[in-house]
Amino acid sequence: MxxxxxxxxxxxxxxxxxxxxxxxxxxxxxxxxxxxxxxxxxxxxxxxxxxxxxxxxxxxxxxxxxxxxxxxxxxxxxxxxxxxxxxxxxxxxxxxxxxxxxxxxxxxxxxxxxxxxxxxxxxxxxxxxxxxxxxxxxxxxxxxxxxxxxTRPHVPSCFTGRTLPGVILAEHLMGRLPDLTDRDAPAVVVGGGQTGAECVLALLRAGFHDVQWMGRRHWFAPLDDSPPANDFYRPSYLGFFTGLPEATRRRLLSEQVATSDGVSMSSLQEIYRAEYEERLENGGRPLTLLPGRDVVAVSGRGGVVTMRCRLTTGGHEFREARHVVLATGREPxxxxxxxxxxxxxxxxxxxxxxxxxxxxxxxxxxxxxxxxxxxxxxxxxxxxxxxxxxxxxxxxxxxxxxxEREAYRIRDEHTFTVWPDSHPR
CATH class of the missing domain: 3.50.50.60 (FAD/NAD(P)-binding domain)
Structure with missing residues (x-):
């Protein structure tokens, strides 16, 4: 005692x-x-x-x-x-x-x-x-x-410690929207996940006419919510996964990322419909999708934020915007x-x-x-x-x-997926 x-x-x-x-x-x-x-x-x-x-x-x-x-x-x-x-x-x-x-x-x-x-x-x-x-x-x-x-917002290293007035964390966007009066100026959303999609929709609904959505992957991937994908979110798979070697676990996690870090299909459909209807009604190009871009350097001058982006196809390009919304994930x-x-x-x-x-x-x-x-x-x-x-x-x-007792019994018995044995005989 x-x-x-x-x-x-x-x-x-x-x-x-x-x-x-x-x-x-x-x-x-x-x-x-x-x-x-x-x-x-x-x-x-x-x-x-x-x-x-x-x-x-x-x-x-x-x-x-x-x-x-x-x-x-x-x-x-x-x-x-x-x-x-x-x-x-x-x-x-x-x-x-x-x-x-x-x-x-x-x-x-x-x-x-x-x-x-x-x-x-x-x-x-x-x-x-x-x-x-x-x-x-x-x-x-x-x-x-x-x-x-x-968790707390993950801020890319090139933005960390910088005072750039046009840069807004995604979780601050709604509070800042009333102050963003220049709706014709370019507004870039950085981050190709669900939060990024929601920020894009918020800007379009607020009347921004030049919204640019930037993501690192080569496309804005939908969330995989299929039955096989959801097998990863079961106690039976949890028990299997924890018994794997570390290197195997890390490899499988990279393969499964679309089951957790994708965009809801309904959000993607709403974005495409909002862009189509805005262009149909007012012309112009209210939304530009910019996949395959990773922001690696940033600077600000005269109220304009300049970003240097590394391209998945090789090389770099520069993007300028009055407003930049960071929807770049979260970290513990x-x-x-x-x-x-x-x-x-x-x-x-x-x-x-x-x-x-x-x-x-x-x-x-x-x-x-x-x-x-x-x-x-x-x-x-x-x-x-x-x-x-x-x-x-x-x-x-x-x-x-x-x-130190089974206060709650966790049952997951109706399974028909047989995961490969990590220690085959």
Whole structure:
């Protein structure tokens, strides 16, 4: 038994979907609330990316709880019924639900959980348990900790540390749109994924007449949402993938990228239709697609941003724009370990913490004090990791590991895909 006193057996840091799912299933397993520390003053989820018409790329049944506990009170179905909108929701016949609806569902669920808003944890230390600090003040001690810190915008290195007035992060676009009054000036969206597509649509709807969409791949690839692609987002494949050699995992991830990082077909259709109708009505060329371009250098002068782009076909070209929207993906937020704690964590060849089977970190005192991470195990657990598809499954694995019992049984038995054995006889 530890000689130290703990304020919490387990504490979660970050109140995004991952830790909301964890908190819901944790309380369902033991009847006690899981305290979740969240730096923002209230419920929020990608607030700046609630662009008009934005849709979730994941089925609503893959909510916080239903894949492992469909009778849980915090299911999306219970939310839509208890808020009195179920019939309107059904009659709207959404192929994919609005992202704003999902954000409101998360806020509704958070209201039933122990979310401690306005509590930023900026340092985690170890002393026979975890000490959580915020603003230089000790917030509490915990036996185990779960990080669900989410992501932050990835900014290409050529834009980093530069002050270029015309450059806008995608998550700031909606707030900046009213100030962008020169609608005839070129506006470039950098990033060929779903967020880039939504930014293109937002600019077209706002009346911009020269929108240019730039992406690194040789085409703007649609999301592969086919049944075989969705086999990668099943517990059975997760179990297979984690047992593969590292080099094999990395190779397969590069092959599977279109199942996660593509554009919804409905968004692509809407873009093509919007361009066609605008040209039909007003002439001109409101939209130019620029695939196969990677921005490698940037400069600004006289209110114009100049970008040097490396081409997939070889060579370079220059592009100028008054406004540049960066929709260049997201990256994991850094873990707030202090220097001594960080030294105890095992790192892989890329400098990232080693994530074990049940999302726990490999570190010096893992036999007594567990550190779990969510949304940063892509290279060990597969393409599904930062995705919402296995949200509740991941949380269930963590809950089972915390309680060292099968609090939730994860079933995926109706399979007919036989993946190749990585250790053939």
């Amino acid at each position: 530890s000689r130290q006193r703990y304020d919490f057996d387990t504490v979660a840091i970050g109140a995004g979907p991952s830790n909301l799912s964890l908190a819901a299933l944790y309380e369902g397993a033991c009847g006690r609330p899981l305290p979740v520390f969240e730096r923002s003053p209230g419920p929020t989820w990608h607030e700046g990316l609630m662009l008009p018409g934005a849709r979730l790329q994941t089925s609503w049944i893959k909510d916080l709880v239903s894949l492992v506990d469909p009778r849980h009170e915090l299911s999306f179905l219970n939310y839509i019924v208890s808020t009195g909108r179920v019939y309107a929701f059904l009659n709207a016949q959404f192929d994919a639900i609005p992202r704003l609806e999902y954000a409101r569902y998360l806020a509704w669920a958070a209201g039933h959980l122990d979310i401690r808003y306005g509590t930023a944890v900026d340092r985690v230390a170890y002393d026979d348990g975890f000490e959580l600090y915020g603003g230089g003040r000790l917030l509490g001690r915990a036996r185990h900790v779960v990080f669900g810190l989410g 937020a850094p873990l707030p370990f202090d220097a001594e704690m960080a030294e105890m964590v095992e790192l892989d060849a890329t400098g990232e913490p080693v994530v074990e089977q049940h999302y726990s970190l490999l570190w010096k005192h893992a036999d007594q004090h567990r550190v779990f991470v969510q949304n940063r195990a892509r290279f060990t657990h597969g393409i599904n990791d930062p995705n919402l598809s296995l949200l509740s499954v991941r949380a269930a694995y963590i809950v089972n590991a915390l309680f």
